[in-house]
Amino acid sequence: MNIDTTERLSDHLVSRREFVKLGSGAVAMLADGTLTKRAFAGRKDRKPKPGNILLIYTDQQHIDTIAAGGCRHVRTPALDRLKTNGVSFTQSYSANPVCSPARSAVFTGRTSCETSVYKNGIPIRSDIPNIGQWFSQHTDYETFYAGKWHLPRTYTSNIPGFEVVNTGIGGFGYLCDTAMSRACKGFIKNRSKSKPFLLVASFMQPHDICEWLRLNMNNPGKLRYPELAGELPGLPDNFQFDKNEPQSTKKRRLGNEPFKGNWDEEHWRYYRWSYYRHIEHLDAEIGRILSALEDRGYIRDTLIVLTSDHGEGMGHHQMVRKSSFYDEAARVPLLFSWPGHIVENKTDAIHLASGLDMVPTLCDYAGIKSPASMRGASLRTILEGDDSERRDYIVSEGNTNTGRMLRTQNFKYIKYVDDPVEQLFDMTNDPGETKNLAADSHHVSALAAHRKLLASHESRLDVPRDVPHTEFWRARG
Amino acid sequence: MAKKQTIVGENLTPTLLKELGAVDKFPQTPASFQPDGNWTNNYRIWTCHGYRESGNQTVGSLQITRNVDSAKTFVLKVRQEISQTDGLTNVVHGTIKCRINKLASPVEWKLSSLFLGTDQREISELSSNEDGQIAEGADRVTGDWCLFEAVQRLAFEKQASLDFDLLEGMSLSKHRHHLSYRGTYPMKTNGGGIPLHCFSQLGRGILPAEYWLDDHHRLLAVISMNKAYILDK
Numbered sequence: 001m002n003i004d005t006t007e008r009l010s011d012h013l014v015s016r017r018e019f020v021k022l023g024s025g026a027v028a029m030l031a032d033g034t035l036t037k038r039a040f041a042g043r044k045d046r047k048p049k050p051g052n053i054l055l056i057y058t059d060q061q062h063i064d065t066i067a068a069g070g071c072r073h074v075r076t077p078a079l080d081r082l083k084t085n086g087v088s089f090t091q092s093y094s095a096n097p098v099c100s101p102a103r104s105a106v107f108t109g110r111t112s113c114e115t116s117v118y119k120n121g122i123p124i125r126s127d128i129p130n131i132g133q134w135f136s137q138h139t140d141y142e143t144f145y146a147g148k149w150h151l152p153r154t155y156t157s158n159i160p161g162f163e164v165v166n167t168g169i170g171g172f173g174y175l176c177d178t179a180m181s182r183a184c185k186g187f188i189k190n191r192s193k194s195k196p197f198l199l200v201a202s203f204m205q206p207h208d209i210c211e212w213l214r215l216n217m218n219n220p221g222k223l224r225y226p227e228l229a230g231e232l233p234g235l236p237d238n239f240q241f242d243k244n245e246p247q248s249t250k251k252r253r254l255g256n257e258p259f260k261g262n263w264d265e266e267h268w269r270y271y272r273w274s275y276y277r278h279i280e281h282l283d284a285e286i287g288r289i290l291s292a293l294e295d296r297g298y299i300r301d302t303l304i305v306l307t308s309d310h311g312e313g314m315g316h317h318q319m320v321r322k323s324s325f326y327d328e329a330a331r332v333p334l335l336f337s338w339p340g341h342i343v344e345n346k347t348d349a350i351h352l353a354s355g356l357d358m359v360p361t362l363c364d365y366a367g368i369k370s371p372a373s374m375r376g377a378s379l380r381t382i383l384e385g386d387d388s389e390r391r392d393y394i395v396s397e398g399n400t401n402t403g404r405m406l407r408t409q410n411f412k413y414i415k416y417v418d419d420p421v422e423q424l425f426d427m428t429n430d431p432g433e434t435k436n437l438a439a440d441s442h443h444v445s446a447l448a449a450h451r452k453l454l455a456s457h458e459s460r461l462d463v464p465r466d467v468p469h470t471e472f473w474r475a476r477g
Numbered sequence: 478m479a480k481k482q483t484i485v486g487e488n489l490t491p492t493l494l495k496e497l498g499a500v501d502k503f504p505q506t507p508a509s510f511q512p513d514g515n516w517t518n519n520y521r522i523w524t525c526h527g528y529r530e531s532g533n534q535t536v537g538s539l540q541i542t543r544n545v546d547s548a549k550t551f552v553l554k555v556r557q558e559i560s561q562t563d564g565l566t567n568v569v570h571g572t573i574k575c576r577i578n579k580l581a582s583p584v585e586w587k588l589s590s591l592f593l594g595t596d597q598r599e600i601s602e603l604s605s606n607e608d609g610q611i612a613e614g615a616d617r618v619t620g621d622w623c624l625f626e627a628v629q630r631l632a633f634e635k636q637a638s639l640d641f642d643l644l645e646g647m648s649l650s651k652h653r654h655h656l657s658y659r660g661t662y663p664m665k666t667n668g669g670g671i672p673l674h675c676f677s678q679l680g681r682g683i684l685p686a687e688y689w690l691d692d693h694h695r696l697l698a699v700i701s702m703n704k705a706y707i708l709d710k
Binding site for chain 1: 704
C-alpha cells in the first residue's frame with residue numbers, strides 16, 4: 001500500500017487537530033530544579049532529534065512489575081526490552097497519584113492544582129497548553145493520540161492538539177487495549193515516513209485490577225483455583241507498618257475491598273498474583289506496538305518513553321489501588337530508550353524524577369523551548385550519561401488537593417490539610433516506609449527543613465483561586 | 478442523589494450473569510449439533526464494571542464458524558467486533574485452518590484488523606493484516622478462538638486437560654497454559670437449576686478463563702474476570 005498518509009489521516013480520523021493560540025516568547029522556567037542550565041544547554045548545541053517519539057502511558061502500574069528490573073513474578077518481554085535498551089528511573093514519582101490529575105501534569109508540565117485538575121473529571125485550564133498543542137505549534141512533529149485521555153472524558157475523539165487514532169472504551173482494559181494497540185500497529189504500518197510523529201499510546205491496563213477488586217471483594221475462604229497455591233507471590237515486606245498515619249490514609253484503607261471483604265493472607269496473595277497477570281496482558285499489547293515499529297524500520301530512530309499515571313497498592317501497607325503517597329502508589333515506572341543516543345541498560349537509582357519532567361524532556365529532544373513555568377526539568381543530560389547534577393526534591397499533590405508529598409534524597413515528608421499527623425520516612429534506611437519519624441525527637445530538624453522546602457515550593461505556584469485548599473497551601477508559603 | 482452502586486463481590490458465573498441481567502437463558506442446542514461437525518456459534522461480548530446496578534454492557538460480538546475441509550483439518554472463520562467510544566468499531570476477521578487434534582492446533586491463518594468510523598466506512602490508515610503458519614509437529618500451540626472449538630470436543634471428566642502455549646488473537650504469544658475440567662455446577666434459574674460443565678484455563682498473560690458448556694458439549698459462555706462471551710441466538 002502506498003498512500004499519502006499525511007493528507008488522508010486528516011480526512012478519516014475522528015478528530016481534526018485543534019490548534020490553540022499560545023503566547024509567544026514563552027521560555028522554559030524551572031521553579032525548583034537544579035538541572036536548569038545544563039538541562040537546556042542542549043538546544044544551543046543542536047543535539048540530534050529523534051525521528052519519532054512514542055509515549056507509552058500505562059494506568060495504575062506499580063513500579064516493580066518488570067522482569068528485567070528484578071520482579072520474579074511476571075514475564076514481561078516488551079517491558080524488558082524497553083528497560084534494557086535505555087534508562088529506567090527507580091526514584092520516579094507521579095505528580096499526583098490519581099488518574100486525571102497525574103495526566104494533567106504529565107501532559108502540561110504544570111502541577112495538578114495549577115492545571116485545575118485537582119481531582120478526576122476536570123479539564124485542563126484553557127491557558128495552559130498540553131504537549132500536543134505545544135508540539136503542533138512549535139515543531140514539525142505530527143501529534144497523534146490513542147487510548148485513555150481522562151481530561152475530562154476518559155475516552156474521546158476530541159483531544160486538543162492531537163488527532164485521535166483510536167478512542168478505546170471505558171473501563172475494560174482487556175478489550176480496550178487490544179483494539180488500541182491494533183490501531184497503533186495499523187497507524188505505524190500505513191504511515192508515510194515524510195514527517196516525524198509524536199504518538200501517545202495510552203493503555204488502560206493494569207487498571208482492570210479495580211474491576212478485579214470489585215469481583216473478588218468477598219473472601220471466598222478458599223482458593224478458587226487450588227493449583228495456584230504454589231505460585232502465589234508472598235506478602236510484601238511492609239504489609240505490617242507504623243499505624244501513626246493521617247486520618248484520610250486510614251479511612252481510604254478501611255474503605256477498600258480487602259477490609260470490607262475480610263481478606264485473609266491467601267486472598268491478598270491471590271490479588272497480587274492476579275495483578276501480575278494484568279501486567280502481562282499490558283506487556284503483550286506494548287509488544288505489538290514495538291513489533292510494528294520494528295517491522296516498519298522506525299525502532300532505531302524513535303524515542304520511546306514509558307510511564308504510568310500512578311502505581312498500585314499491591315498489599316504494601318495493606319493498601320490496594322492508588323491515591324496514597326506511599327511509594328507503591330506514588331512511585332511509577334519511567335523508562336526512556338533511543339538506541340545510540342540514550343545510555344543503554346542503565347538503572348538510575350540516584351536521580352529523583354517526576355511526571356512533571358515529561359514535557360521539558362520531550363521539548364528538549366524536539367529541540368524547542370518548553371512552555372512557560374515548567375515545574376519539572378529535562379532529564380536529557382541524565383539520559384545521555386551525565387550523573388553530576390541532582391535536584392533537591394520533588395513534590396506530589398493529591399487527595400483532592402488536601403495532601404502533599406515532598407521527597408528529598410533521603411526523606412519523604414507527607415502533610416494533609418487539617419490533620420495534625422505528619423509523616424516523615426527515612427527512605428535510605430526504611431525504604432518500605434514502615435516507621436513514621438515525624439514525632440521522633442532526633443528528626444526535628446529534618447522535619448522542619450522539609451516543611452520549609454514545601455512552603456518554598458508552594459509559594460511559587462500559580463494556582464487558580466477556585467481550586468480547593470489553595471489558601472491553605474499558599475499560607476504555608 | 479447518588480446512584481446506588483452495590484459491589485458484586487464475587488467471580489462472575491452463569492448464575493451471576495443471570496442475576497445481573499446479562500443473560501436470561503441460553504439458546505437451546507439443536508439436536509443436530511455435533512462439536513466435530515459444521516456449526517456457527519454467535520457470542521455477545523459483555524463486560525462488567527463490578528457493580529450490580531450500572532456500568533455493565535454488551536460491547537461487541539464474536540462469530541465463529543467451523544467447517545470441516547479435509548480428513549485432517551477444519552477451518553474456523555472468525556469475526557469479532559468491539560465497539561469503541563464515539564462510534565468507532567474494531568473488526569477482526571479471518572480464517573484459521575486447524576488440525577483435528579485435541580488442541581485444534583492452527584496450521585495456517587489469515588486475519589485482518591480494521592476500524593470502522595461513525596459512517597461505517599473503513600479507516601484504511603488503521604488497517605492491518607496478519608498471516609502465519611505453524612509447522613507440523615508444533616502441536617503444543619493453539620489460539621484463543623481455537624479453544625472455543627477444542628473445548629467442545631473434550632470429555633467431561635477430571636482427566637480431560639490440555640497443556641499448551643497460547644497464541645492470543647493469533648498474534649500474541651503467551652506461554653504455559655493449562656485447561657482442565659472442573660466439574661458440573663448448576664446455573665440457578667427461577668424454576669431450579671440447569672447443570673453446566675466448566676473447564677478452567679490458567680496461564681501467563683491472562684486472567685483465569687472459565688468455559689461453560691451444556692450437556693450437548695456446546696459452549697454457552699466463556700468468562701474471564703470482567704468479560705464474558707455469551708452464546709446468542
